[in-house]
Amino acid sequence: MATPLLSPAPLQVDAIRADFPILNQANERGQRLVYLDSAASSQKPAVVIDAQANYYRHDNANIHRGVYALSERATTEYETARKRVAAFINAPDPDTCIFVRNTTEAINLVAYSWGRQHIQAGDLLVVTLLDHHSNLVPWQVLAETQGAELAYARVTAGGRLDEDHLGRLLDREPKLVAMPHVSNALGTIVDVARWTRRAQAAGATVLIDGAQSAPHLPVDVAAIGCDFFALSGHKLLAPMGSGVLWGKRDRLDAMPPFLTGGGMIRRVTVDGTTWAELPAKFEAGTPAVGEAIGLGVAVDYLTELGMDRVRSHERDLTDYALDRLQRLPGIQLYGPDDLDERAGVISFAVGEVHPHDVASILAEENVAVRAGHHCCQPLMRELDLVATTRASFSVYNDETDVDRLASAIERVIEVFA
Amino acid sequence: MATPLLSPAPLQVDAIRADFPILNQANERGQRLVYLDSAASSQKPAVVIDAQANYYRHDNANIHRGVYALSERATTEYETARKRVAAFINAPDPDTCIFVRNTTEAINLVAYSWGRQHIQAGDLLVVTLLDHHSNLVPWQVLAETQGAELAYARVTAGGRLDEDHLGRLLDREPKLVAMPHVSNALGTIVDVARWTRRAQAAGATVLIDGAQSAPHLPVDVAAIGCDFFALSGHKLLAPMGSGVLWGKRDRLDAMPPFLTGGGMIRRVTVDGTTWAELPAKFEAGTPAVGEAIGLGVAVDYLTELGMDRVRSHERDLTDYALDRLQRLPGIQLYGPDDLDERAGVISFAVGEVHPHDVASILAEENVAVRAGHHCCQPLMRELDLVATTRASFSVYNDETDVDRLASAIERVIEVFA
Amino acid sequence: MGDSLYRELIMDHSKHPRNKGTLDPHDYSYQDVNPLCGDEIRIDVRVQDDVVSDIKFSGRGCAISQAAASMLTEMVLGQPVAEVKTLAKEDLLEELGVPIGPARMKCALLGLKVLKAGLYGVAPADDSL
């Protein structure tokens, strides 16, 4: 994939940053907050915070079945949010977008509902060593419950999927292939459209963990062709407690419900229950309405910026950062070299300094990064690492943030000299 | 249970109402909003709305493991919310309070995790016909999955539990007894402490659905003695997307996780995974931190009002309302007569007028009530009803609201004369 | 109260439903329920020379669903079946003459849904109405 000749117009980061109230903070020494932990959770623009607060100030009510104005407004806004999300990921039918708490719940929903229906003893499930625990452990549990086998596609030293290995696993005709669109630990972008085609050709159902792609790349679930796609609102400028499972309609229609209770039934009798249509079937209980509305506003905010521009901006910033950081003495950078295969995530080590010490010193410089295994223990073990320090970008970061990161790392080097 | 001789000091409803921005709304005819649908979802005071918004403005970050200031603050506030909730329901140990989305998820967690571990073919599960679908359908599904039997304790025409029938069911030594603390459809208060003792003496594990009690009565899980207690934040002045499962520590410790993924593991390898301690074990993925913080503020708001006063206020208001409504021609009131056995919920019928028409006309008078089966279809069938209209009270309602309700019902009677 | 859902026309149809009953024999008959409210409507149709020659509805439920079904029977009686098949929900809503909020929309349209399902011989998806 070559870089497009005409890059889209650059983001106006100063203007964007002004939309995010939290970024105005400075520490005692007057250093403004440099937030480089968006892969863990993004910050929220004022329009999102206000949409949620205004919902509670003006429109709050339980949705569905209420005939008074508040409940009608709440219902309409909730369903509008669903349409916005559907448009954002190019889902053909909003009712195939299920609101959940986060990516983790979305994947568990599929593992419990689809998984226990379809996976039998002896079946093969395939995940990758790039996956986050949330796209690993539910499949471990499913494999154990059903007596199935779970195989892990390997990664190369450069942090890419080992194509040969994954190809050989597909030859064994797995029932399920689950993989990340973007690795949260290394930033690796996986060519999920191609792997989906190959996996489906081998007979597999495909789930894509989009937690790290939806906030940073244009996502088109129809073009990817996967069966399921999961994302988290809180990584995508939206409130916590909002997330989406998208699925192909025939899949979702054929699945039994996961959580059961109020709101997802058609008829309950003492002898049994029939289920509501999509999306209600998978949204038991009172949903997080204000949070879903916030998610709708967040995806519109991103759409207005333009996901092509967002991607291009973060690509350029990653380019700048890799270049800037690799000049620092003793620094070690992980992940793919090719910028077309890499989102705005930089995992690194500073000599022998423990990543928690790096992150703590950076915190003293008001630079927020994450240190640890990034919920990717199997990947860390594969790469023979205990932990890394990770800086990750979003629309509100620019080169001045990278410069602040670099000088903070210089202090680490100094302290540990 | 006799009325206490000294009633607690009355609530200052005008002052309370001023705390709830949404209640300032009037319709085109200048009628202020009378919100009588708190059993579906309560409104939120400004302190709660602001706590959530301020969290996103000043402190937002993913919790746990972040070493920078935002993440430390977010973690501390999240755990403080847990302590506040624990104090609110007198849970001896905050770590036994698991944050979930709502009561429905809390009950499903127990049905999946505890249920599939403990319930075997031929076992008996007992629920009651007073239960909400969210405390019925998960047990239907469990019974079907495990080949167990599900029995429904009957209710009397007056809307009380049929004590003889439930007693006979306990004689059959059920493995589980699940019941509501307060019925959302009729307002019936169940003597859950007594039934818990009897059910446990019969060998049962006991789950209490506290969705309708936690907002309206002093709740003391230690005194009730149940094994599990579930509540929803959004019915309790808190944001949507916040709820709590409380469980006895030995129960929770012995249960396998429900949702799996990031945040709830101790160690993940390709060969298997070990789980984190409570409460993390049951909180997979990024939790709804802002929502939990809002819940902490909400329970403190209620504690400051005093749950004894809240109960006393709503009891008096119910007394007034029952008296006022039963003078209306053709009105039919459902639920227990004894005010000591009744929370602030009034289900009623206006002659033969369909409840949806009643609720729609009330909505035209800016009186918000709910009409339908209230997620209690088996109860409706038992009482030979299709639906009812339901008015339900909270701390921001007073006698003027009841008067508005009564005159709006008069208009219903007029239109359908 | 000029904009009340319960203005006179609707209350008149509610209290004095037109074409209430069943037809036996009939050429088309269909019934459905609105699971949220429990409204039930059945519509029986007789066709002669491709025209709705007789129509009756029965059922129970809220005033809106029953009045709308009653008005619907008046609208289509004597109309060519081909035209009835293309009747839009907007046509019925206009006849009702009051703004119907989203929560009551299913009540108002239940009769039309049943009628079309009968004429087409299948239940149309909710929004294809």
Added chain:
Amino acid sequence: MGDSLYRELIMDHSKHPRNKGTLDPHDYSYQDVNPLCGDEIRIDVRVQDDVVSDIKFSGRGCAISQAAASMLTEMVLGQPVAEVKTLAKEDLLEELGVPIGPARMKCALLGLKVLKAGLYGVAPADDSL
């Protein structure tokens, strides 16, 4: 940077740990890990006349955990076992001399947790420390 976690005393212990190593034979030995960071600490103790006569720690991990363990060994060497058993986390934190945020608290206290677990012969619950 007077309030930095990484002030000189801590860096000195981190770069030049005191009492580093193992003791064989020993009277008490215990090790534990901090699963969040992967810090590992082992502490070996020799006791003579109810006094800590020798102590060594080993392990790997962040500067805070290793420096705190190093400082801890200096604090307890030569102290009566009975007193060491009652050593409060506040005593160690005071010795560290910098405010430790909640996220790094487990690092700072890992050595103390291991030492006490060794002396008591059981792993104390995190907060009983």
